[in-house]
Amino acid sequence: MESTRTIRLGKKYLILALFIISIFSCKDDNENNENLEQVIEEGTQDVFEFGFNLDDYVVKRDTIQNGDTFGKILERNNIPYPKIFEITQKSKDSFDVSRNLQLGKPYTLLCSNDSLQQPKCFIYQPTKERYVVIDFQDSIKAYTSYKPIKYVEKTASGVITSNISLSMEELGKPYMLAIRMSDIYAWTIDFSRLQKNDKFKVVYTEKYIDDSIYSGIHEIKAAYFEHNKEPFYAFEFETDSVLGIRDYFSDEGKNLRRAFLKAPVSFSRISSRYNLKRRIAHYGYRLKAHRGTDFAAPNGTPIMSTANGTVTRSGYGLGNGKFVKVKHNATYSTQYLHMSKRNVKVGDFVKQGEVIGYVGNTGSSSGNHVCYRFWKNGKEVDPFKEKLPEAKPMSDSLKAKFLEHIKPFKKQLETLDYPIKTDSLTIELQDKKLTT
Incomplete structure (x- = not known):
């Protein structure tokens, strides 16, 4: 694997290097001898990560590339297909490697510390904190863990x-x-x-x-x-x-x-207000009611749920683009349109201020913004003209x-x-x- 960076962590390599250096730079000066001893002691400390002593392995790190699958990664590292199939089947209940690998996410291979460099363990990091271990050096086991915070x-x-x-x-x-x-x-x-x-x-x-x-x-x-x-x-x-x-x-x-935030995005401006008699350039200036409030913001700006609630819809529509709808109680619901990316799925409980997606320009949209729609008793209304409830005291x-x-x-x-x-x-x- 040409793109893979290989890190060799072995005490013997470090000690050998220090020994060679000491031959050519040895002095009777006690201070230099003391410094050399300190370097050897500090440099030979074991290195632990993901719960493994990395000094026992050849460590290969890379990220998921376009077209990469779990099988292709192991195959490039000389694991035969029957073994790959066995690993995949026995680990899928804990983590389905055939579906859950995301482009650009880092992974680590722990390989045997010999000339064969046979993979023994695959570690995938979907987030900075969370990692998934698929250990197949003895029996096959898969589990999720978290780095110390x-x-x-x-x-x-x-x-x-x-x-x-x-x-x-x-x-x-x-x-x-x-x-x-x-x-x-x-x-x-x-x-x-x-x-x-x-x-x-x-x-x-x-x-x-x-x-x-x-x-x-x-x-x-x-x-x-x-x-x-x-x-x-x-x-x-x-x-x-x-x-x-x-x-x-x-x-x-x-x-x-209050029960609702004023806006679903921070540091934004209102580019278009709720207006039932608005003429829209995108539709040839025809009269077309606009039942939302548009907040202009750069692409990728986090979109927040304006109140606590449950996600009832999370999908794509020709006009709405990528969108999310949240039901807050029997009276109020909100919807967020034209996202570049959705961050929640149907059934998720979200808190006020929680990021549910990111500003984009999907669907019928002429620029990066989020169209914020507000329902009261099943009817779309202008939230800025409603007397909204106070937060629960x-x-x-x-x-x-x-x-x-x-x-x-x-x-x-x-x-x-x-x-x-x-x-x-x-x-x-x-x-x-x-x-x-």
């Missing part, structure tokens, strides 16, 4: 000079942190109209796989935003342990969200627990200092890193 707590504070994205960039913080904050405050602060000298503080966690691979923002635990000199607190709190629903509340326990029994829960976070926010600007250089005063 570390969460690192961090803090940020800033003063708005233009917009929150620029402020995050000046602080060296991820752009996604700005998006997550705009989502939390979606019903209380208009992030497109922030004022100069508005301020924010936030306590959040980042996710790392195998201790070092950055995997994005995990959660925002607490935030403070001062907008037009008015304070807005936000604290994350679990309100339904069965469904795992977490929401954000003010320091007084008031839900910051916190129960009295939970409020006492919540007020106790936020005490340390509120104190942590209060102790954060705002950055000082000196010669256009932003100095962040605090960035706590606590591993949990």
